[in-house]
Amino acid sequence: MNSLHQQLNFLREIDRLKTVIRQSPLLDQSRKENSAEHSWHLAMYALLLRDHAVGVIDVERVIKMLLIHDIVEVDVGDTPIHSGASSQDQTLLETQAAARLFGLLPEPQGSELLALWHEFEDAVTEDAKFAKALDRVQPLLANVHTGGGTWTENGVTLEQVLQRYGTVIARGSPALWQVCEQLAREHFAKQSSSVPV
Amino acid sequence: MNSLHQQLNFLREIDRLKTVIRQSPLLDQSRKENSAEHSWHLAMYALLLRDHAVGVIDVERVIKMLLIHDIVEVDVGDTPIHSGASSQDQTLLETQAAARLFGLLPEPQGSELLALWHEFEDAVTEDAKFAKALDRVQPLLANVHTGGGTWTENGVTLEQVLQRYGTVIARGSPALWQVCEQLAREHFAKQSSSVPV
Numbered sequence: 374m375n376s377l378h379q380q381l382n383f384l385r386e387i388d389r390l391k392t393v394i395r396q397s398p399l400l401d402q403s404r405k406e407n408s409a410e411h412s413w414h415l416a417m418y419a420l421l422l423r424d425h426a427v428g429v430i431d432v433e434r435v436i437k438m439l440l441i442h443d444i445v446e447v448d449v450g451d452t453p454i455h456s457g458a459s460s461q462d463q464t465l466l467e468t469q470a471a472a473r474l475f476g477l478l479p480e481p482q483g484s485e486l487l488a489l490w491h492e493f494e495d496a497v498t499e500d501a502k503f504a505k506a507l508d509r510v511q512p513l514l515a516n517v518h519t520g521g522g523t524w525t526e527n528g529v530t531l532e533q534v535l536q537r538y539g540t541v542i543a544r545g546s547p548a549l550w551q552v553c554e555q556l557a558r559e560h561f562a563k564q565s566s567s568v569p570v
Numbered sequence: 571m572n573s574l575h576q577q578l579n580f581l582r583e584i585d586r587l588k589t590v591i592r593q594s595p596l597l598d599q600s601r602k603e604n605s606a607e608h609s610w611h612l613a614m615y616a617l618l619l620r621d622h623a624v625g626v627i628d629v630e631r632v633i634k635m636l637l638i639h640d641i642v643e644v645d646v647g648d649t650p651i652h653s654g655a656s657s658q659d660q661t662l663l664e665t666q667a668a669a670r671l672f673g674l675l676p677e678p679q680g681s682e683l684l685a686l687w688h689e690f691e692d693a694v695t696e697d698a699k700f701a702k703a704l705d706r707v708q709p710l711l712a713n714v715h716t717g718g719g720t721w722t723e724n725g726v727t728l729e730q731v732l733q734r735y736g737t738v739i740a741r742g743s744p745a746l747w748q749v750c751e752q753l754a755r756e757h758f759a760k761q762s763s764s765v766p767v
Contacts (some may be wrong), residue, residue, distance in 0.1 A: 380618045387714060388597040391607045400585040410588045416637050421577045433630040440613050533638035550671060
């Protein structure tokens with residue numbers, strides 16, 4: 374198989390990301406979001422919000438990182454943030470999936486994308502920290518704009534939101550966390566005031 | 571409304587691209603593809619197939635172009651390639667939609683993305699010609715890999731495929747057209763040999 378056929382084979386394989394269903398709702402609440410359209414939305418977040426990163430970032434790298442960040446889910450599915458799944462097991466499965474999938478590509482392309490995927494997972498570089506922040510901002514806003522979303526479904530508290538989203542978002546973009554925190558606080562304030570006595 | 575709120579408002583608005591249904595099937599044929607996941611897939615095509623462009627391209631610009639190329643469909647929906655819709659009317663509607671949607675963004679970001687969208691539509695630059703080629707390659711492969719897809723549904727002939735896809739793909743990437751043409755010819759050869767006498 375020549376390089377082009379390897380690449381087309383990979384592009385055929387990752388079509389399945391469109392069938393991986395996440396917990397987050399679409400904003401019109403017609404259904405849950407899938408990981409392919411989520412990846413598109415995050416790439417748009419990076420393109421538009423680049424100036425709100427705390428560090429100096431290369432937005433083109435961040436976009437590429439976000440385009441590929443969920444591709445392992447083709448093999449292992451999505452792990453919801455509120456699922457409490459063992460993160461060590463999940464990390465191992467995802468690492469194996471990344472090796473298999475990016476291994477379908479010709480070299481050096483496969484190794485380059487595998488390294489970019491690991492960089493995202495490790496969340497050490499400024500690019501990865503910003504990418505990780507956006508990967509929390511988007512589902513947070515989906516919950517806020519749909520009156521609760523996965524928070525309501527999983528009985529998540531404001532304190533859990535501040536911990537599960539706030540740490541990661543504030544690390545990559547304090548400006549975005551400022552807006553997100555306010556929206557989350559307003560959401561939970563409304564919830565508690567509407568609870569029947 | 572400050573810049574960040576304008577950007578978040580835009581990102582909320584374009585969530586609706588996930589509900590715009592195209593004619594192309596997913597490869598597992600479970601449903602039709604939507605324009606948001608299609609945009610993600612095309613960005614991946616650009617990232618992987620950059621070396622097969624006929625001209626000198628800036629792949630990061632091509633990726634951005636493909637991420638935004640269908641955003642007007644939030645207002646005007648998808649126009650299938652085989653629909654025979656009046657292209658002058660559609661162009662006017664899409665131009666108005668682009669002005670409205672990108673006009674939601676702060677300047678100069680709004681104008682920059684509007685210009686990038688027009689560049690894609692005009693298909694004059696090398697970046698745009700390659701992006702347009704990919705936007706034909708992906709649905710062509712979807713039809714080939716699903717045994718006919720929109721071609722079967724619309725009674726499309728090999729000659730129509732060569733004209734509707736071939737011209738645009740060959741202009742941006744002769745290497746990709748070579749593979750696509752062969753796959754299309756094999757597909758139609760199989761069809762004609764399986765027609766009952």
